[in-house]
Amino acid sequence: MAERKLELKIRQISKEDLSWAKKxxxxxxxxxxxxxxxxxxxEQVLLDQAPPTRQLKLQVLRVGGxxxxxxxxxxxxxxxxxxxxxxxxxxTFNIELANGYFGYIPPPEQHRLGGYTTWxxxxxxxxxxxxxxxxxxVLGLLEEVSGKPRRIISDDDYPFGDYPKAVLxxxxxxxxxxxxxxxxxxxxxxxxxxxxxxxxxxxxxxxGPMSENVPQGNKINRALQLAGGWLKxxxxxLAQNYTVEFWFCNYLPVETRGVTGYLLSRxxxxxxxxxxxxxxxxxxxxxxxxxSGISDNVLFGRTSITLKTWHHLAFVRDGxxxxxxxxxxxxxxxxxEASGDFSSGAxxxxxxxxxxxxxxxxxxxxxxxxxxxxxxxxxxxxxxKAATSSKK
Numbered sequence: 056m057a058e059r060k061l062e063l064k065i066r067q068i069s070k071e072d073l074s075w076a077k078k079x080x081x082x083x084x085x086x087x088x089x090x091x092x093x094x095x096x097x098e099q100v101l102l103d104q105a106p107p108t109r110q111l112k113l114q115v116l117r118v119g120g121x122x123x124x125x126x127x128x129x130x131x132x133x134x135x136x137x138x139x140x141x142x143x144x145x146x147t148f149n150i151e152l153a154n155g156y157f158g159y160i161p162p163p164e165q166h167r168l169g170g171y172t173t174w175x176x177x178x179x180x181x182x183x184x185x186x187x188x189x190x191x192x193v194l195g196l197l198e199e200v201s202g203k204p205r206r207i208i209s210d211d212d213y214p215f216g217d218y219p220k221a222v223l224x225x226x227x228x229x230x231x232x233x234x235x236x237x238x239x240x241x242x243x244x245x246x247x248x249x250x251x252x253x254x255x256x257x258x259x260x261x262x263g264p265m266s267e268n269v270p271q272g273n274k275i276n277r278a279l280q281l282a283g284g285w286l287k288x289x290x291x292x293l294a295q296n297y298t299v300e301f302w303f304c305n306y307l308p309v310e311t312r313g314v315t316g317y318l319l320s321r322x323x324x325x326x327x328x329x330x331x332x333x334x335x336x337x338x339x340x341x342x343x344x345x346x347s348g349i350s351d352n353v354l355f356g357r358t359s360i361t362l363k364t365w366h367h368l369a370f371v372r373d374g375x376x377x378x379x380x381x382x383x384x385x386x387x388x389x390x391x392e393a394s395g396d397f398s399s400g401a402x403x404x405x406x407x408x409x410x411x412x413x414x415x416x417x418x419x420x421x422x423x424x425x426x427x428x429x430x431x432x433x434x435x436x437x438x439x440k441a442a443t444s445s446k447k
Contacts, residue, residue, distance in 0.1 A: 057196045061111045061189065063157075064182040066175050068099055076100050098176040109181065112154045113189065115196035122147035122201070124193050127155030128181070131172075133162060133260050137190055137236050143203035160186040164238055167256040168282050187237075208236075217268040218442035219244070219422065222300070225434050227424040229288055234277045236260055241286055249291075249425075255284030255415070263421040264302045264365040266442050278302075278421035285407035285415060288425060293402045297321075298426040300369040300438065301406065305333055305360055307417040313337035316416035317409040319370060324396045330409050331370055331379065333360055333416075343368075345379060347393040356381065356388040365419075367439050373429035383439025385432055 068076070079096035080088075088094045114125040122144030130151040139147050158179025159172040166173050166183050194205050215223070222230060229249035231241045236259055241251030263269070263278030279286070299319055309315050313335050320330040334342050334355065343356035358381060360366060369380040372395070381388040406423055407416040 056114065056116045057199045058112065058114045059192055059196060061113055061192050062108050063111060063185050063188065064108055065102065065105070065180045066182055068103060068175060073099060073103055076103075095174065095176075102175065102177050102180055105177065109157055111157055111189070113192050113196065114154065115193055115200050117144060117200040120144060122197055124149045124197070125153035126151055126160075126189060126193065127153055128157045128160045128185075128189070129172075129179075131159075131161060131165070131186070133236065134160065134186055134190060136260060138193060138197075140208055140236075141194055141205045142197050143201045143205055144197060147197065157181055160189060162186045162237060162259075164257055164259065167284075168258060216266075217444070218266065218438065219269065221438045221441035222422070222424045225424075225426065225430065225438070227300075228293075228427045229290060229423075229425045231286060231288070231423040232277075233263070233279045233286075233421045233423065234260070241288070249288065251286050251288040253279070253284065254287055256282040257284035258282065261419065263419065264304075264367075264442070268442050268444065269422065276421070278304075278419045280306075280419050281407040281416050283415050283417075285405055286420065286423060288404040288406070288423075290402050290404065290425065292427075293321075293397070293404070293425075294427045295397045296373050296427075296429045297397075298369060298371045298428065298430040299404060299406075299423070300367075300426070300430070300435065301423040302365055302367055302419075302421040303416070304363060304365045304419040305417070306363060306419070308362060309333070309335050309341040309360075311335065312414065314414040315341070316407075316418065317405075317414055318343075318368065318407065318416050320405045320409045321397070322403060322410040328410055329370070329372065329377070329393065329395060331368075332409070332414070335414075343379060343381065343388055345370075345377060345389050345391070345393070347395055352391075352393070354389045354391045358388060367442070369430065369435045369438075371429050371435075378432075380432060380435050383436050383443070385436060387432075 076096040076099035080100045088097050116123040122142050135149045161172050230244040232244050238253040243249045258280040260277050261280050263276035269276045315333040315335040317332040322328040334340050339355040341359040346353040367382050371378045375392050377393050378387040379389040
């Protein structure tokens with residue numbers, strides 16, 4: 056057994072918020088708080104008067120080859136998965152609320168997304184970096200009790216099924232499988248070293264398109280949930296003719312805003328550029344659309360994108376000809392002409408936003424592949440078939 060005490064800071068409140076809390080608390084000095092804002096205001100005042108740090112007792116036990124982790128907080132599922140995946144003891148399990156109660160420990164990216172688990176209170180107010188610090192501490196304790204180094208997560212932990220094998224056989228210049236536990240690095244599975252970057256609000260390691268032919272660790276295909284965030288790929292010498300292929304699942308009702316969300320964009324040297332989105336209240340509600348920069352020439356698809364349903368998309372530019380294929384169909388969902396100068400300074404691809412960062416996509420993204428050529432419909436259909444055909 057090994058034990059360590061870890062001192063963590065309490066998240067500080069802004070002067071403006073503290074001023075509001077004190078003014079609000081002054082309105083019910085002679086009674087108990089009765090509304091949620093009053094309860095929250097009282098918590099802020101009391102927490103501001105409390106010590107600025109907390110001391111956590113973290114423990115790890117080894118029983119033979121079994122690892123047991125004890126954390127005095129409410130632990131998110133992804134934190135437990137991180138610890139299990141890297142533990143030198145297999146199996147390892149986690150016990151939360153052990154030896155104390157210090158509230159929720161959302162991973163840093165969850166603080167960007169908000170929600171009640173990120174609300175500051177006496178019962179849950181640890182610093183934003185509490186989760187990675189706790190995770191690092193208990194992994195060190197696991198190394199101590201086992202006498203072995205932690206496991207390094209690699210591509211071997213995410214076996215390639217028929218779909219990723221088919222994609223790689225078509226030789227993409229970058230392939231992001233979206234398996235990561237956290238930001239900022241998006242790993243390129245091709246070995247070409249074209250890593251991407253995750254930016255903004257993203258939840259990691261959620262379930263992706265559930266096909267037995269896109270398996271990963273424990274046969275669960277992982278994906279990203281974009282919530283104001285995106286994937287950015289900066290690629291050297293990205294060709295004029297190119298293809299971007301990925302899976303997406305929209306979580307935002309189409310009546311919510313003018314454009315439901317932008318799925319893909321590539322800015323160009325002449326300020327036109329390519330972008331694909333899902334229509335909203337302004338036009339094309341629930342259908343895919345393609346545009347080129349500031350041009351009014353917007354092309355709409357014919358298929359309604361079902362809410363919370365996975366779809367496969369492939370965008371192909373071949374000279375001035377553009378085609379968008381949906382769910383492996385031989386006929387394009389959108390087809391047309393669009394000029395665009397991608398000869399220089401146009402090597403960025405954004406997944407989940409337009410280049411000007413308007414109307415980010417709110418939903419899940421997975422298996423993003425970028426090709427330095429125009430794929431044929433035969434290749435695209437073969438990729439989709441590899442993901443969806445049943446194995447005997």
